[in-house]
Amino acid sequence: MRRLTEKQIWDRVRTIDFEPLKISLEEQKSNKANGDVRLVIGWKNNSEYFLPEILGQATPKQIDLGIFRLEKKSKKADEKKAVSENLFPIIIAPYLNERNLKRLWDAEISGVDLSGNGVVVVPGKLFVYRAGAKNKFPSNAPIKNIFRGTSSLCVRVFFAKPEYENVGEVLDEITARGGKTTLSTVSKVLRTLEEELLVGKGEKVRLLDGKKMLVFLKENYRRPNERRRLIGKCADLSKALKRMAKNAQSKKILYVRDDPARYAVMPSGASPIKIYTESINDFVEGVDYTETTRFPDIELIETDTGSVYFDRRKDQDFYWLSPLETYLELANEGKREQETADAMIKGLLDFKY
Known part of the structure; x- marks a missing residue:
């Protein structure tokens, strides 16, 4: 669905269902200083007037800009003293997620969307909070989930190096670490990261909020696409x-050995060595092994998922899974593995690996 225009949002405001509150619009005369329209929110025999700010898309960056513009509008209205009533600030958008609502709540600013979510704040008089309604106006942007698949390489690269001169240098770093993508994809992903206040694009492209970025990567993580698995025991x-x-x-095939103990303290155990590879047949050619599940010492997983091999680390003539991919795998497994993943967070954010 295309992004709604400001006029389309205004046309839908009168249809917002936010019981027990009643929402309506009130046109103002042209000599008023605070705009042409104000929002009226009523409950029982009470009503309050709100100064609205329309957002076509409620990204964290747009929310902050909306709050800034509302503060300027409110200050201008107070200076002109155009109306006797108090005007409370409110943001209106097609969709406000719980993170957006929390940001507005913290700023004591109201916000309602066209999907049924909102927070209405009148200090000392009224507080109504509603969340959980699905987005009725999802974006049809070409990159829907930048934290998964090839697009995620443009996110992951900031845990290898947090600052770049320009977009081209980001692409160069991705390529140098074994990733394959395009300048167009990098630009689109960075634009989204900037809107989410995760990356800043000023004189340089730099990481702003690694902790939040790590959460998004963890929540959107999907296990590698497994084409084949071989479990066995080697003669030597x-x-x-x-x-x-x-x-x-x-044979020019990619592989990585998965060993969390390289980056964190793991409980002792006799688990087989796990290795991801693009081709099991080519990888084991000439190797003396027996395929068995009885006391195995090797586990091979065939996958073409590019993120598994991205930023792999070479040590003693062998390639190892990156610390970030190791963390993401552990964070999406059982309780013991999750505890190990938690112990890796500080090292990832401090670029210790």
Whole structure:
């Protein structure tokens, strides 16, 4: 669905259902100083007037800009003393999520949307909060979820390096760390990150809120697409690993070994070594192993999911899963793994890995 215009939003304001409150519009004479329209919100035998600010899209950046504009409007109205009634600020948008509502609540500013959510604040008189209604006006933007798939590489790269000279340097860093994307995709993702106040684009492109970005990546994480799995026991594990690495190099196939103990303290256990690879057949060529689930020492997972191999780390002639991908996997597993993931957060945010 296309983004609603300001006129389309105004046309729908009268249809907002926000019981027990009644919402209406009141046209003002042209000599009024605070705008042409004000919102009237009534309940029982009471009513209050609100100074509205329309947002076509309620991103965190637009919310902050809306609050700023409302503060200027309110100050101008007070200076002109155009009306005797108090005018309370209110933001109107097609959709306000719970994060938006919390931001408005903290600022003691009201906000209602066309989807049935809102917070109405009249200090000392009224407080109504409603959330959970689905977005009736979802965006048809070309990148719907930047925290998943190829688009996520443009997000993940900020945990490898937090600051860049320009958009082109972001693309170069992604490519250098094994990712494949385009300048157009990077630009679109950065635009969204800027709207979410996760990245700033001033003289440089820099990370603003790594903690929140990490939460978004965790919440949107999907396990790698598994095409095949092989579990077995090698005649000589050390020799087998060397041969696998040699096969990958000669056949130009990607692989990474998954070992959380490289980045965090893990409870001891006799788990088999887990390795992701683009081709199991090419990877194990010439390796002496037996496919078995009885006391296995190797587990191979065949996947072409690019994010698994992104920012892989080389150590002692072997490639290892990146600390960020390791964290995301652990954070989406059981309680013990989640506790290990939690212990990695500070290191990720401080760029210790």
